[in-house]
Amino acid sequence: MTGRFRIGGARLMHIYTWVLIAWLVLPISVMILFGFNNPSGRYNQTWQGFTFKWYRDVFALEALTDALVMSLVIAVMTALIAGALGTGIGYALGRWRFRGAGGLNLLMFAAISSPELVMGSSLLSMFVSLGVSPGPVTITIAHVMFSVSFVAIVVRARVVTLDRSLEEAAADLGASGWTTFWKVIFPILLPAIFSGVMLAFALSIDDFVITNFTGGTTETFPMWIWGATRVGLPPQVNVMGTMIFAAGVLIAVASNIRSRSKKKVAA
Amino acid sequence: MDRVKRTLAPYLLVLPGGLWLVVFFAVPMATMVSLSLQEGDVVNGFVFTGHWQNYVESLADYQTQLIRSLVYGAVTSFVLIVLAFPVAYWIAFYGGKRKATYLFLILLPFFVSFVLRTISWRMLLTDDGVLLHPLKEAGVLPADFQVLGTATAVIAGLVYSFLPFMVLPIYVALERIDPRVVEAARDLYASPVSSFTKVIFPLALPGVFAGVLMTFVPASSDYVNSELLGSSETTMIGQVIQSKFLSNSDYPSASALSFTLMAVLLVGIFAYARALGTEDVMKVAAR
Numbered sequence: 001m002t003g004r005f006r007i008g009g010a011r012l013m014h015i016y017t018w019v020l021i022a023w024l025v026l027p028i029s030v031m032i033l034f035g036f037n038n039p040s041g042r043y044n045q046t047w048q049g050f051t052f053k054w055y056r057d058v059f060a061l062e063a064l065t066d067a068l069v070m071s072l073v074i075a076v077m078t079a080l081i082a083g084a085l086g087t088g089i090g091y092a093l094g095r096w097r098f099r100g101a102g103g104l105n106l107l108m109f110a111a112i113s114s115p116e117l118v119m120g121s122s123l124l125s126m127f128v129s130l131g132v133s134p135g136p137v138t139i140t141i142a143h144v145m146f147s148v149s150f151v152a153i154v155v156r157a158r159v160v161t162l163d164r165s166l167e168e169a170a171a172d173l174g175a176s177g178w179t180t181f182w183k184v185i186f187p188i189l190l191p192a193i194f195s196g197v198m199l200a201f202a203l204s205i206d207d208f209v210i211t212n213f214t215g216g217t218t219e220t221f222p223m224w225i226w227g228a229t230r231v232g233l234p235p236q237v238n239v240m241g242t243m244i245f246a247a248g249v250l251i252a253v254a255s256n257i258r259s260r261s262k263k264k265v266a267a
Numbered sequence: 268m269d270r271v272k273r274t275l276a277p278y279l280l281v282l283p284g285g286l287w288l289v290v291f292f293a294v295p296m297a298t299m300v301s302l303s304l305q306e307g308d309v310v311n312g313f314v315f316t317g318h319w320q321n322y323v324e325s326l327a328d329y330q331t332q333l334i335r336s337l338v339y340g341a342v343t344s345f346v347l348i349v350l351a352f353p354v355a356y357w358i359a360f361y362g363g364k365r366k367a368t369y370l371f372l373i374l375l376p377f378f379v380s381f382v383l384r385t386i387s388w389r390m391l392l393t394d395d396g397v398l399l400h401p402l403k404e405a406g407v408l409p410a411d412f413q414v415l416g417t418a419t420a421v422i423a424g425l426v427y428s429f430l431p432f433m434v435l436p437i438y439v440a441l442e443r444i445d446p447r448v449v450e451a452a453r454d455l456y457a458s459p460v461s462s463f464t465k466v467i468f469p470l471a472l473p474g475v476f477a478g479v480l481m482t483f484v485p486a487s488s489d490y491v492n493s494e495l496l497g498s499s500e501t502t503m504i505g506q507v508i509q510s511k512f513l514s515n516s517d518y519p520s521a522s523a524l525s526f527t528l529m530a531v532l533l534v535g536i537f538a539y540a541r542a543l544g545t546e547d548v549m550k551v552a553a554r
Contacts, residue, residue: 013357020354021372024430027387028379030397034390045390047397085284092277100278104285109545111292113480113536115488117505118529121512122295125302125522129313145291148284153549208382208491213512222382229386229495241383248378252371 028245035238043232054235058243061236067224068240071205074136074220078143078204083197085144086151090196091189093152094159108149119146120213127214134216142214143204150203151196158192191259198255202248296529303522313519321523329507329524336504337531339418340487343425344433344479350426351433351478352471358434359441373434381428385495388424389415392496416498424492429485433478435551440474441467477547480539484532504528 034044038051059065089108093101111119123142127134162185170180208222215223221244225237303321307313326333358369376384391398392414402408414420444467452462490505497503504524511521539548 010357010361013353014361017354017357017369020350020430021369021375024373024376024427027384027391027427028375030387030391031379031383045393045396085287088280088282089284092280096277098274098277100281104281104288105545106540107285107288107293109540109549110536111288113484113548114292115484115528115532117488117490117508118299118525118532119292119295121508121521121525122299123291124512125299125518126291126295128518129298129302141291145287148287149549152284157550202377206377206380208380212509222380225380225382225386233386237383241379244380245378249375252378256367256371 031238032242032245035235035242037235037238039235044235044238045232054239058236058239061234063219064221064224064234064236064240067219068221070136070219071221074140074143075201075204077140078147079197079201081140082144082147082151082200083193086148086196086200087155087189087193089148089152090155090157091159094156094162108152111146111149116146116207116209117213120210123210124213134214135218136215138214138216139211139218139220142210143200143207146207146210147200147203150199151193154196154199155189155192158189162188191255195255198251205244299522300526302518303520303526305519307519308516318519321519322527325520325523326527329504332502332504332507333524333528335501336487336528339422339425339493339501339503340483342422343429343486344483346422346426347430347433347478347482348475351430352437352475355434355437355441355474359438370435370438373431376427377431382491382495385424385428385491388427389495392420415496416500418497418501421493421497421501421503424496425486425489428489428492429482432481432485432551436477436481436547437471437474439547439551440471440477444470473543473547476539476543477551480536481548481551484536488528488532 033047035054036050036052037044037047038049038053039045040048089104092098093104120142123138123145124134126132127138132138166184166188167180170184171177175183206222207220208226211218211220211223212226219227221240225233228234228237301315302313304315304318305313305321306316306318354373358366358373362369379387390396393399394413394415395403399408399412399414403410403412448470449462449466452466453459457465487503488505490503490509493501493503494506508521508525508528511517511524515521
């Protein structure tokens with residue numbers, strides 16, 4: 001079957017795919033490697049020897065640690081709020097046809113495909129016009145705004161595939177609509193909600209452009225790095241970047257393995 | 268009573284999130300349009316005067332940067348189609364059981380902060396860094412050879428930043444192709460090449476369009492790559508807007524530029540939505 005797709009050069013394409021992956025991974029490897037570098041001066045640019053000391057002193061720079069904590073707090077708040085709001089939208093869009101659904105869809109599409117620069121600058125315009133001073137709260141508002149649609153899409157995709165006979169069965173057994181939702185539907189949706197929440201968390205912790213516009217002088221992890229580029233980045237940045245990378249990859253792999261083993265059980 | 272509850276249920280669920288999007292996405296856009304037609308300064312405040320001159324003046328001053336950004340965005344998307352298509356093709360048709368693993372590898376950069384990734388590139392490409400220094404020592408490159416600060420460096424950075432956004436939609440489109448269609452083409456004596464150009468590629472086009480939308484918009488409005496990898500010769504409109512908003516507090520003309528950029532991109536975004544629907548982009552976005 002797939003034989004019909006083989007247009008020759010498959011081997012070349014295979015090698016090419018790996019070259020491209022290597023290219024994608026190259027700057028990541030550099031980031032990880034230079035977390036172990038032992039630079040003599042302020043510039044962590046050339047390799048000068050192996051050390052673990054930046055892992056030991058990872059939280060030694062107070063301002064950087066504060067920025068990381070700020071990023072984590074904002075990401076958790078964003079994930080919780082966007083998780084709740086996005087689940088509401090996703091469930092409604094997947095479950096019912098209703099007036100306004102098309103408009104809402106278009107609004108979500110616009111929020112996903114609009115340039116971050118424009119979303120950030122227009123939010124700043126509004127905050128300036130209203131005299132609201134930017135800070136962690138305005139950053140969180142902005143992060144919820146751009147991540148809520150992603151959560152909604154992930155949840156909707158699961159709701160669409162729900163077996164409606166489950167609800168009927170629950171109703172036949174005398175469960176109220178409310179009980180059915182919490183005891184039957186919600187547990188089924190939970191993995192999708194969890195991936196939506198994790199996605200919102202990841203989008204928030206990585207965000208630079210919108211934070212740059214809506215944060216004022218608030219320093220998140222990416223903002224701190226941006227501010228420090230000119231004077232040279234301390235190796236602690238590489239260590240923290242590596243830790244975020246490792247945590248993200250581990251969570252992604254773990255949830256993948258979990259959903260696969262569940263599928264096997266179901267089969 | 269129960270009926271009323273049931274008709275109301277979707278609206279109640281949608282309301283908080285929908286309101287959030289209206290208040291913090293749609294309303295700010297309107298505020299920005301209004302701000303772009305105002306006059307004044309930060310100290311004395313801004314007044315709405317329908318001042319169209321903001322557009323005329325800022326476009327006259329920064330048309331070079333605006334056009335440059337659109338050109339960089341277009342080149343980035345084009346390079347990405349060429350780079351990403353074979354990879355998406357290989358994963359879709361030869362990936363076998365490892366498809367998910369390959370896609371995961373393609374997505375790996377997203378686990379590192381965007382700014383940090385770009386800084387890593389700057390480190391790699393710096394004049395006497397790990398890549399250029401050995402080549403210069405060996406005499407492969409002249410001693411004064413430079414990558415940083417050039418348009419090539421900025422576009423390469425943009426290509427790197429948004430590559431996954433081109434691979435994924437093309438992959439999704441290729442995945443969807445019914446193998447029987449290709450078999451039919453072969454049974455009707457289409458050569459491998461013509462079954463690719465006449466059957467597979469046209470079917471993959473929606474994915475290519477989605478990829479162009481998802482890469483052209485962020486690339487042409489980016490300012491991180493041109494700030495970190497470029498020079499004054501490569502200044503993009505995003506940098507102008509960013510510094511007008513955040514350093515100079517020149518809100519009206521910054522808003523005018525930002526809205527102009529949005530208007531240009533919006534034409535593309537809605538033309539895409541009308542022609543091909545919103546599903547493909549949303550599906551890919553949520554991966």
